[in-house]
Amino acid sequence: MGFERKEPEQRRRLLEALTAARISTGTLWLQYFSIGGSVGEYEVEAYLQGMLSVPELERDLLAMAANELLNNQAGPHAPYADEVPSSDSNGSDAGPADSEPDLPSDEADPS
Amino acid sequence: MTKKQLPLDELSGAIGRILGLLLTEEKVDQAVQSLSQAIKESVPGTLGAGVSILDSQARRTSTGFTDSIVEQADFLQYELGQGPCLTAWASEEPVLIEDLSTDPRWPEWRTAVSSLPIKSAVSAPLIANGHSIGAIKVYAPEPSVFDAGTVTLMELFASPAATLLSHIQSSETPKRISAGLQAALYSRDLVNRACGILMERHKITQERALQQLIGNARDQSITLQEVSAELVAGIPADHN
Known part of the structure; x- marks a missing residue:
């Protein structure tokens, strides 16, 4: 326990996107801080290494920060929590506000 | 006045360290x-x-x-x-x-x-x-x-x-930092103000407001800062 179901997958793909675009943790954190992120730089570093769990909202902000830095360039983009399939479909109870019906589809294609 | 400067100095230090400039x-x-x-x-x-x-x-x-x-x-x-x-x-x-x-x-x-x-x-x-x-x-x-x-x-x-x-000239460092710091703080402030507007308007938590901003930014394929700026600029004057 300790990690939500979606978290490892979301984290892995964020790291993949950062690595492909050669974005450093410091750069990511500054962007994330700029858009209202509240987790410290060391914690973000620890999260990226899979040593720390952070809340879904902060994970989505990190994904958004990464995607803003990627700025539509080719390569993988960082997924949001609702884009990551739950490995276990029932009873996962991952997020309390997960059933938003007015956001049915995913983001615009980033390429 | 002196008290007011302290957090900014700490932040400058933090950002300088992050950017690898404060040697x-x-x-x-x-x-x-x-x-x-x-x-x-x-x-x-x-x-x-x-x-x-x-x-x-x-x-x-x-x-x-x-x-x-x-x-x-x-x-x-x-x-x-x-x-x-x-x-x-x-x-x-x-x-x-x-x-x-x-x-x-x-x-x-x-x-x-x-x-x-x-x-x-x-x-x-x-x-x-x-x-x-x-x-x-x-x-x-x-x-x-x-x-x-x-x-x-x-x-x-x-x-x-x-x-x-x-x-690594220490005298250069503050100048370099302030540009990045100002941009970061400006953006963060804008996002927070947008959150405040949504919280007031919909009686929701800050967390929920930020979620909504993320959703709007994704829907419109624009940045969080842009969504926030629109919201802050477009707030109706007669809003209670």
């Missing part, structure tokens, strides 16, 4: 020391080499040298206010001394170092972003050890060294 004096000293050693080993006939970083008043802020002779010769230059390195720094041109005993350019310094084994010298200015930030120098005990080739070699050393050293 300590210790690291500068280490860098000029290593550079001195590299110069000495690369310039044939050199007895000793040194690096000086100067501020705009020609005061030394950092210094590195390989031998005590260099230390003494440099000390005398800055004490007397004359010498090849100061000339190189001030004129932004390299200086070649083929035989100090017949060179009339720095009479006091020449007399002061006459007991030291120095007859030849080359000094090249360290120029970064159009500003002279110091000089590197080599000394030799015999005349005519160095020539135009040595000058070229020293200039090859000086160019990248100046660029690198300029990044």
